[in-house]
Amino acid sequence: IYYRAIQRPAQLRSACPFVQFGQPFSGPEFGMVKTFQVYLGAHGHNSSRSASSNSSCSNSSEDDRTYSCVHCRAHLARHQDLISKSFQGSQGRAYLFEMVVNVSCGKPEERLLLTGLHSVADIYCDCCHTVLGWKYEQAYETSQKYKEGKYIIELAHLIKDNGWDLSWVELDQRRPY
Structure with a gap:
């Protein structure tokens, strides 16, 4: 999965450089936000800390865990x-x-x-x-x-996204950071 669909609130439906509209969702209420595989592949990042641009997302891998914007769900950072x-x-x-x-x-x-x-x-x-x-x-x-x-x-401004084990998230949210 290189792009993921997000549902956008009405006040955020203006043009955004990282949102592309189209199939299978239609209308301005849905958008596609770049995931890290697309961003890293397009910008030539190839360090040992970077995700491979050829790998696909898996729901259980620690490398897939990300943090997103709580307001619009755009990807912001990888857990690693x-x-x-x-x-x-x-x-x-x-x-x-x-x-x-x-x-x-x-x-x-x-x-x-x-x-x-x-x-x-x-x-x-x-x-x-x-x-x-x-x-x-x-x-x-x-x-x-x-x-x-x-x-x-x-x-x-952060929300845990993409591949977090539910029990880990619940445990982590109880800790006083």
Whole structure:
């Protein structure tokens, strides 16, 4: 499966660069959102952490587990790109990811965060334009340099998708991240 159907709320039915309309769904209420196999294949990513562009999705593989935008269900990140669950965003808990897709970056600005001064750029969902978190452009303290080029997405904007075992999801949701 290289594209998946999503049902879009009425306010989100405007054109989106990652949504294609057509068969078997018709009308603006349905769209097709790129999955990671399409994105990675089209952009030439071929690292050991990347999914193979020739593989098909399976419902039980850990490599298929993804996180999507809770507002429009666009794919955002793969579970295997999750670095840490121990971050704090402006709206609560947040995850740090190595790589994300279907997002755009705003202009970098300096912010004093819990771990010191950083240059960060807000990231927006390409489909619904919600501010999801930020990208670390530059860390000024040596101990924080590992964050540069990484992405924070707040849990308030994430939903687990594609291949999560139900018992694992229920157990994970009971933990205080």
